[in-house]
Amino acid sequence: xSEGAARPAGAKPILVVxxxxxxxxxxxxxxxxDPEVPLVMVCGEPRLPYDRVTLSTLLASEGDPxxxxxxxxxxxxxxxxxxxxxxEVESIDPQAGACRLSSGEALEFDRAxxxxxxxxxxxxxxxIDLEGVYPFRGPEDCLAIGxxxxxxxxxxxxxxxLLGLEAAYGIASRGCPxxxxxxxxxxxxxxxxxxxxxxxxxxxxxxxxxxxLERQTERILGWARAQGLRFAxxxxxxxxxxxxxxxxxxxxxxARSAGIVCERGVVVDGRMRTSAPNVVAVGExxxxxxxxxxxxxxxxxxxxxxxxxxxxxxxxxxxxxxVMSAKLKVMGVDLVSIGDAHGGAAAIVADDDASVxxxxxxxxGRPTGxxxxxxxxxxxxxxxxxxxxxxxxxxxxxxxxxxRATGADLPDxxxxxxxxxVCKGAIVEAIEDGGLGSTAEVVATTRAGSGCGSCKPLVTExxxxxxxxxxxxxxxLCPCLKQTREELAATIRGHGFESVTExxxxxxxxxxxxxxxxxxxxxxxxxxxxRHREERHARFINDRVHANIQRDGTFSVVPRIRGGVTSPAxxxxxxxxxxxxxxxxxxxxxGQRIDLLGVxxxxxxxxxxxxxxxxxxxxxxxxxxxxxxxxxDFCRFGLGDSIAAGIELERQMExxxxxxxxxxxxxxxxxxxxxxxxxxxxFVAVEGGWEIYVGGASGSRVRKGDLLxxxxxxxxxxxxxxxFLQHYRENAEYLERTYDFCERVGMEAIERAVLDEESGEPAxxxxxxxxxxxxxxxxxxxxxxxxxxxxxxxxxxxxGEAALVGPPAEAVLAGAPAEDAR
Amino acid sequence: MxxxxxxxxxxxxxxxRAEDIPRFEGRTATVAGVSLAVFSTEHGFVAIGAACPHQGxxxxxxxxxxxxxxxxxxxxxxxxxxxxxxxxxEGRVPAYEVVERDGDLYVPVSxxxxxxxxxxxxxxxx
Ligand code: SRM
Ligand SMILES: Cc1cc2nc3c(=O)[nH]c(=O)nc-3n(C[C@H](O)[C@H](O)[C@H](O)COP(=O)(O)OP(=O)(O)OC[C@H]3O[C@@H](n4cnc5c(N)ncnc54)[C@H](O)[C@@H]3O)c2cc1C
Ligand code: SF4
Ligand code: FES
Numbered sequence: 001x002s003e004g005a006a007r008p009a010g011a012k013p014i015l016v017v018x019x020x021x022x023x024x025x026x027x028x029x030x031x032x033x034d035p036e037v038p039l040v041m042v043c044g045e046p047r048l049p050y051d052r053v054t055l056s057t058l059l060a061s062e063g064d065p066x067x068x069x070x071x072x073x074x075x076x077x078x079x080x081x082x083x084x085x086x087x088e089v090e091s092i093d094p095q096a097g098a099c100r101l102s103s104g105e106a107l108e109f110d111r112a113x114x115x116x117x118x119x120x121x122x123x124x125x126x127x128i129d130l131e132g133v134y135p136f137r138g139p140e141d142c143l144a145i146g147x148x149x150x151x152x153x154x155x156x157x158x159x160x161x162l163l164g165l166e167a168a169y170g171i172a173s174r175g176c177p178x179x180x181x182x183x184x185x186x187x188x189x190x191x192x193x194x195x196x197x198x199x200x201x202x203x204x205x206x207x208x209x210x211x212x213l214e215r216q217t218e219r220i221l222g223w224a225r226a227q228g229l230r231f232a233x234x235x236x237x238x239x240x241x242x243x244x245x246x247x248x249x250x251x252x253x254x255a256r257s258a259g260i261v262c263e264r265g266v267v268v269d270g271r272m273r274t275s276a277p278n279v280v281a282v283g284e285x286x287x288x289x290x291x292x293x294x295x296x297x298x299x300x301x302x303x304x305x306x307x308x309x310x311x312x313x314x315x316x317x318x319x320x321x322x323v324m325s326a327k328l329k330v331m332g333v334d335l336v337s338i339g340d341a342h343g344g345a346a347a348i349v350a351d352d353d354a355s356v357x358x359x360x361x362x363x364x365g366r367p368t369g370x371x372x373x374x375x376x377x378x379x380x381x382x383x384x385x386x387x388x389x390x391x392x393x394x395x396x397x398x399x400x401x402x403x404r405a406t407g408a409d410l411p412d413x414x415x416x417x418x419x420x421x422v423c424k425g426a427i428v429e430a431i432e433d434g435g436l437g438s439t440a441e442v443v444a445t446t447r448a449g450s451g452c453g454s455c456k457p458l459v460t461e462x463x464x465x466x467x468x469x470x471x472x473x474x475x476x477l478c479p480c481l482k483q484t485r486e487e488l489a490a491t492i493r494g495h496g497f498e499s500v501t502e503x504x505x506x507x508x509x510x511x512x513x514x515x516x517x518x519x520x521x522x523x524x525x526x527x528x529x530x531r532h533r534e535e536r537h538a539r540f541i542n543d544r545v546h547a548n549i550q551r552d553g554t555f556s557v558v559p560r561i562r563g564g565v566t567s568p569a570x571x572x573x574x575x576x577x578x579x580x581x582x583x584x585x586x587x588x589x590x591g592q593r594i595d596l597l598g599v600x601x602x603x604x605x606x607x608x609x610x611x612x613x614x615x616x617x618x619x620x621x622x623x624x625x626x627x628x629x630x631x632x633d634f635c636r637f638g639l640g641d642s643i644a645a646g647i648e649l650e651r652q653m654e655x656x657x658x659x660x661x662x663x664x665x666x667x668x669x670x671x672x673x674x675x676x677x678x679x680x681x682x683f684v685a686v687e688g689g690w691e692i693y694v695g696g697a698s699g700s701r702v703r704k705g706d707l708l709x710x711x712x713x714x715x716x717x718x719x720x721x722x723x724f725l726q727h728y729r730e731n732a733e734y735l736e737r738t739y740d741f742c743e744r745v746g747m748e749a750i751e752r753a754v755l756d757e758e759s760g761e762p763a764x765x766x767x768x769x770x771x772x773x774x775x776x777x778x779x780x781x782x783x784x785x786x787x788x789x790x791x792x793x794x795x796x797x798x799x800g801e802a803a804l805v806g807p808p809a810e811a812v813l814a815g816a817p818a819e820d821a822r
Numbered sequence: 823m824x825x826x827x828x829x830x831x832x833x834x835x836x837x838x839r840a841e842d843i844p845r846f847e848g849r850t851a852t853v854a855g856v857s858l859a860v861f862s863t864e865h866g867f868v869a870i871g872a873a874c875p876h877q878g879x880x881x882x883x884x885x886x887x888x889x890x891x892x893x894x895x896x897x898x899x900x901x902x903x904x905x906x907x908x909x910x911x912e913g914r915v916p917a918y919e920v921v922e923r924d925g926d927l928y929v930p931v932s933x934x935x936x937x938x939x940x941x942x943x944x945x946x947x948x
Contacts, residue, residue, distance in 0.1 A: 444910045
């Protein structure tokens with residue numbers, strides 16, 4: 001191959017075959033080293049490279065696969081990577097530097113990287129071609145499985161490996177009963193021993209996935225569509241669709257036909273070179289030292305070496321193989337397997353009651369693998385010690401150390417984010433060099449945590465450790481200037497500031513990046529009991545136009561429908577407005593209200609006028625909904641008047657801004673039809689009164705609220721709720737939901753503040769609540785008649801036609817407009 | 823900061839009234855089919871392409887600070903003077919000079935087709 005000599009412009013490109021995570025990693029590694037070398041990436045799939053790993057999570061969460069794209073389209077333009085989408089390289093001649101695409105086009109290249117990945121294995125059993133039999137590999141599969149799960153009465157997943165279990169979990173999450181059919185006598189037998197597998201089976205069953213072991217599927221039954229499975233032992237099961245997940249096979253056909261040596265994968269050496277000197281292979285299609293890796297982490301390392309090889313450099317050390325490590329992405333089942341955890345001498349810590357099993361295997365004094373089930377603390381540390389082949393004298397001690405390990409104990413080389421191949425050292429460096437002050441910034445800068453997200457807590461921990469403060473101190477309201485909420489509150493109180501501008505002038509907060517302005521605006525309003533000077537530039541667009549911005553720049557309108565109770569007259573007005581303004585969608589929300597979606601900003605004031613209903617604050621960090629169930633009014637089980645209580649609670653709280661949104665609900669009995677156990681504030685009627693739960697969650701996290709109090713009357717319940725709300729308003733960090741707040745400060749502290757009447761604090765909280773509530777504008781939608789700025793809802797209107805005005809620019813520009821404008 | 827005198831502009835196109843953009847906010851305007859987001863900053867008025875390079879978010883609706891605007895959709899932060907994405911991702915949008923005269927705002931446009939002229943790269947403003 002041409003050894004890295006400077007290439008004249010117009011030289012033949014480096015060809016990257018395949019646009020998976022590996023293809024993308026190779027392009028990025030090349031670009032980091034050489035901004036000039038021409039690059040062509042041929043992507044067999046009709047889409048830009050995306051994060052395949054997160055498909056499992058997406059199946060469960062019913063998300064949109066389009067959100068997985070690794071880089072925006074502009075990245076390829078900006079980095080001059082020529083991309084061919086939806087085309088395959090059909091044949092390749094490395095020696096001649098020529099290849100042919102499926103479109104018939106011929107391409108020339110100088111060097112090439114094969115990143116062709118793999119195909120799912122489909123066993124050649126009868127029925128495998130029936131409708132309703134799916135592999136689980138790409139976005140199409142994910143969507144097809146999701147659709148099939150709608151309304152199906154049972155699904156079968158053939159294969160009880162990692163991927164099969166993730167598929168089963170995704171299907172179960174969609175409410176479809178599912179059976180995992182596995183050939184061996186335990187799940188994930190390649191990674192797990194009996195001890196861990198014994199815990200995994202029941203854990204999967206608890207999530208709604210039945211497990212059948214030692215079943216060899218002999219045929220898939222059905223005429224046109226799959227209707228069941230028949231096993232070698234003669235048994236059968238019925239199902240409406242089948243997902244096959246028994247393994248993968250590297251795509252080597254292209255390499256093979258070019259005469260490149262292949263075994264199970266394309267054989268490469270330590271420099272990722274194949275038997276063709278100008279061709280490397282990276283990712284799931286490559287076989288190094290006899291191993292084909294089916295995971296992401298190794299391919300990042302491989303891509304770095306391959307890039308050096310392609311550019312004729314000796315930069316990185318040769319690739320020496322990776323330790324296999326896998327984390328099961330099933331919510332509620334924590335499982336990590338590392339390396340080879342079979343045989344050898346093992347140290348095991350197991351607690352059946354807590355469903356915890358932790359094992360490390362040592363051979364010749366060095367750890368070779370580990371299994372962590374139920375408690376995966378310290379898995380990064382264990383992976384690193386396996387990788388480094390550290391000598392271990394006391395394996396039990398290593399296990400114990402791992403459970404205690406924090407981000408601080410990890411060596412710099414330890415991989416933190418497996419999805420994007422980011423090690424701790426890189427994160428520490430980014431924090432130090434960039435002076436980063438929040439997890440979000442670290443994620444944006446390093447991309448650690450932007451894949452499956454499971455490493456985010458560790459990223460936060462590393463941030464805190466690098467920053468040297470404890471957890472609370474390290475959360476800055478203004479990350480640019482490293483000012484905490486407490487410090488800023490003290491400044492505001494000390495100077496009696498009433499506006500964001502005053503704070504900015506005093507201490508610079510909000511000037512550099514502006515991200516903290518909404519938080520600062522909230523703080524100012526809270527400290528001043530809502531008698532502050534409102535400045536709209538400090539608010540997010542939603543709070544300037546009192547509607548939620550949507551992906552296409554339009555807005556959604558959610559009127560307040562207290563307790564979810566509406567009337568024919570309101571419904572008629574909503575219908576009239578929707579028709580008149582051609583609202584693209586009218587939707588019932590999960591908050592028992594009605595959403596008009598896709599409204600143009602200009603139409604908002606007129607729509608509010610005609611609706612003649614108050615704002616539901618669905619766009620704001622504020623009191624949102626109070627859901628109710630039908631309660632004693634109608635329900636035969638009702639113990640409390642949940643509708644009346646809910647409407648009253650909503651009236652008393654509405655209009656208040658809060659650190660993050662506050663959603664409540666009131667249920668008439670412990671059947672809990674309004675989901676009160678998982679709300680920020682939830683009432684449940686019980687015999688003789690109300691239970692009040694706080695800190696519940698059912699969004700990105702699911703958490704049952706903590707029981708704060710049980711009181712006899714509705715008035716008392718509402719009083720406790722308002723006292724809690726004010727305590728939260730005053731003490732939570734900006735954007736901290738009650739579920740995080742309650743965990744951070746602990747229920748004891750909350751009970752003291754909210755319930756201990758002798759201390760006087762609850763009474764003070766109620767008084768400050770009263771003051772704040774008295775000052776809130778009743779309904780922001782009244783700004784339709786009296787806008788804060790006359791042209792708040794419209795763009796600039798160059799009057800009339802696009803007339804060219806004025807003298808030649810030269811003359812005007814010389815007047816240094818920038819100074820004028822001050 | 824001095825504005826470049828060598829712009830190839832031959833005319834100015836009126837955008838609207840300066841008072842229609844509150845300080846630290848943005849508004850959109852369309853000039854010869856090109857959508858601009860015009861901002862009022864501490865240092866006068868500036869304009870950039872209206873659509874975020876990420877997924878086309880309306881930059882005029884973003885939060886404005888001294889030198890940048892944060893896209894309201896996914897928080898990419900864009901330098902108002904260079905149009906460069908400075909945090910949250912990569913990419914850039916065109917950047918334009920805005921001239922204020924007698925309370926009116928203008929953008930330099932091409933004398934040929936009336937499209938706005940991108941500003942010349944600024945040296946680091948002090
Ligand atoms: C409209 C609605 C979905 C629906 O069609 O039903 C909705 C829509 C949005 N939700 Fe939601 N959520 C809606 C009910 C919920 C619920 C259910 C509920 O309220 O009972 C939850 C779970 C409960 C909770 O809040 O934890 C929910 C959990 C979330 C979360 C995750 C919050 C968390 O901390 O876990 C977000 C993201 C966030 O807040 O950062 C979110 C954010 C959003 C945003 C505002 C995203 C955004 O920033 O643009 C969505 C606006 C869409 C749009 O374009 O208008 N939405 N969202 C529901 C409006 C309810 C209402 O009447 O106000
Ligand atoms: C649902 C799911 C969950 C997973 N979860 C995890 C996980 O949690 N952790 C983990 O580490 N790994 C996980 N994996 C595995 C991981 O996704 C893969 O290891 C990784 O994506 C492999 O990347 P790749 O680029 O090598 O191959 P691929 O992603 O297969 O990409 C190869 C690409 O090349 C294209 N191609 C092939 N031949 C040609 C040709 N001749 N011309 C043009 N294009 C061609 C293909 O169409 C494909 O787009 C998961 C996989 C799946 C399916
Ligand atoms: S409405 Fe809620 S769940 Fe649906 S996409 Fe938006 S944020 Fe996600
Ligand atoms: S569209 Fe602007 S950040 Fe996504």
